[in-house]
Amino acid sequence: xxxxxxxxxxxxxTPGRINDDGQAAVEFAVALPLxxxxxxxxxxxxxxIRNEIAVELAAREGARAAAVSxxxxxxxxxxxxxxxxxxxxxxxxxxxTTVSVTVTYVDPTDIAIIGAAIGxxxxxxxxxxxxxxx
Numbered sequence: 001x002x003x004x005x006x007x008x009x010x011x012x013x014t015p016g017r018i019n020d021d022g023q024a025a026v027e028f029a030v031a032l033p034l035x036x037x038x039x040x041x042x043x044x045x046x047x048x049i050r051n052e053i054a055v056e057l058a059a060r061e062g063a064r065a066a067a068v069s070x071x072x073x074x075x076x077x078x079x080x081x082x083x084x085x086x087x088x089x090x091x092x093x094x095x096x097t098t099v100s101v102t103v104t105y106v107d108p109t110d111i112a113i114i115g116a117a118i119g120x121x122x123x124x125x126x127x128x129x130x131x132x133x134x
Contacts (some may be wrong), residue, residue, distance in 0.1 A: 010027040035112060044114040048121055051107050054084040062101035063127035066092055070134060076101045100128040 058080040066072035066081030077090045080103055088105040105123045109115035 023047045037125065040111055040114045044080075044109060044118070047056075048107060048109070051086065051105060052120075052123045052125075052131040054086055055088065055103050055105050055123040056127075058083045058086070058088060058090070058128040059101050059103040059125040062103065063091055063099060063129040066094075066099040066101055066131075068086040068132050068134075072099050080097070094131070096131070098128050098130050100126055 061083040062076035062080035066076035069075035072094055073092045076099070077093045080088070080090045080101065086105050087105050091102045091104075093100045093102075105124050107121040107123060109118055109121055
């Protein structure tokens with residue numbers, strides 16, 4: 001009676017054993033796209049957080065400049081644009097004792113796969129400061 005012997009690289013030629021060479025390669029091929037998507041999502045979150053912090057900084061810088069300047073609108077816009085290099089919208093409002101600067105930036109989320117899935121993100125920050133006498 002002949003026994004069914006399959007080649008086993010470990011030297012275990014046991015009857016009925018199925019050769020599972022290549023299983024790790026298949027598992028890697030299945031898991032790799034998920035790992036890449038997770039890494040891209042982490043990168044997109046990092047870029048989005050960086051842009052949110054930049055918008056908040058621009059709002060604070062603009063409000064500070066507007067609070068100490070006679071031309072609050074022009075100085076706030078200039079200070080906010082100097083603070084960060086993002087194409088943002090700056091609006092200034094004042095009630096006589098305080099000045100508020102609102103900065104808005106639309107983040108295009110241009111990281112591959114993830115950006116197309118979530119679309120653009122709008123970052124908005126407002127800072128209010130008391131107007132200081134000249």
